[in-house]
Amino acid sequence: MKNATGLFFDAFANRNRFNILMQLRNRDMCAGDIQQTLGIEQTNLSHDLKCLLNCKFISVRKDGRKRIYRINNETKNLVDEVGKHVKNYETYLKKCGILKEEKNGRV
Amino acid sequence: MKNATGLFFDAFANRNRFNILMQLRNRDMCAGDIQQTLGIEQTNLSHDLKCLLNCKFISVRKDGRKRIYRINNETKNLVDEVGKHVKNYETYLKKCGILKEEKNGRV
DNA sequence: TGATTATATGAAATTTTTATCATATATAAA
DNA sequence: TTTATATATGATAAAAATTTCATATAATCA
Numbered sequence: 001m002k003n004a005t006g007l008f009f010d011a012f013a014n015r016n017r018f019n020i021l022m023q024l025r026n027r028d029m030c031a032g033d034i035q036q037t038l039g040i041e042q043t044n045l046s047h048d049l050k051c052l053l054n055c056k057f058i059s060v061r062k063d064g065r066k067r068i069y070r071i072n073n074e075t076k077n078l079v080d081e082v083g084k085h086v087k088n089y090e091t092y093l094k095k096c097g098i099l100k101e102e103k104n105g106r107v
Numbered sequence: 108m109k110n111a112t113g114l115f116f117d118a119f120a121n122r123n124r125f126n127i128l129m130q131l132r133n134r135d136m137c138a139g140d141i142q143q144t145l146g147i148e149q150t151n152l153s154h155d156l157k158c159l160l161n162c163k164f165i166s167v168r169k170d171g172r173k174r175i176y177r178i179n180n181e182t183k184n185l186v187d188e189v190g191k192h193v194k195n196y197e198t199y200l201k202k203c204g205i206l207k208e209e210k211n212g213r214v
Numbered sequence: 215t216g217a218t219t220a221t222a223t224g225a226a227a228t229t230t231t232t233a234t235c236a237t238a239t240a241t242a243a244a
Numbered sequence: 245t246t247t248a249t250a251t252a253t254g255a256t257a258a259a260a261a262t263t264t265c266a267t268a269t270a271a272t273c274a
Contacts, residue, residue, distance in 0.1 A: 002208045007200040008193045013120035046252050054203040065241045065250055078192050085185050086115045093114040096161040101109045153222050172271040
């Protein structure tokens with residue numbers, strides 16, 4: 001049985017999901033907009049949005065046949081904190097040697 | 108090529124490595140102490156400590172044939188921020204439905 | 215010096231996570 | 245009321261991460 005911290009990181013530290021949170025930091029967006037901006041495949045995006053919603057990291061409202069997603073404030077702040085840390089440690093992360101640098105990047 | 112955010116989460120959001128950071132938040136410890144406290148297998152612990160060192164999330168000093176590890180201050184703060192968020196969202200994380208709760212937990 | 219304790223290394227095996235695929239539903243417009 | 249658009253669901257395939265295994269090194273002590 002995984003504990004709350006494990007579940008938290010599974011939700012938050014996932015590449016696509018964190019990218020979505022970073023986008024929503026700027027403005028509310030519907031799924032289609034996020035899809036276009038990040039290039040995430042439709043079904044993956046839908047899975048990811050549901051996860052973020054269930055965890056209450058984001059909320060949603062309806063507008064016609066679209067659904068508009070918004071990041072909550074606490075989560076936005078944490079995204080910012082992480083952003084700072086990444087910036088400060090970027091150099092070391094890149095030459096860690098244990099972490100692998102393959103794959104396509106986050107935004 | 109994975110970017111800095113991806114590398115950051117690989118280092119920081121890993122179960123064993125985050126548990127190590129949580130322990131070091133309380134006091135400096137040598138590998139043996141961490142091993143006993145967290146029950147991480149020796150070679151895994153060594154891999155994890157090297158990763159955290161290379162990323163500069165922790166530092167090390169020698170004491171006889173032991174090595175004493177210490178968390179840096181910025182990283183300690185981020186660990187605390189994450190802790191708060193986990194606490195606030197724990198209920199939702201546990202009933203997310205997409206995140207899986209198997210496996211053994213973090214401390 | 216040789217033995218012992220503490221920690222490190224690298225490759226292979228296992229497990230877990232993430233993406234893909236086929237398909238479903240919900241709302242609105244024609 | 246049929247069609248098109250927007251988004252959701254669940255099972256499996258593919259990719260990546262973590263653990264295990266065999267072994268190495270480094271410092272101290274007898």
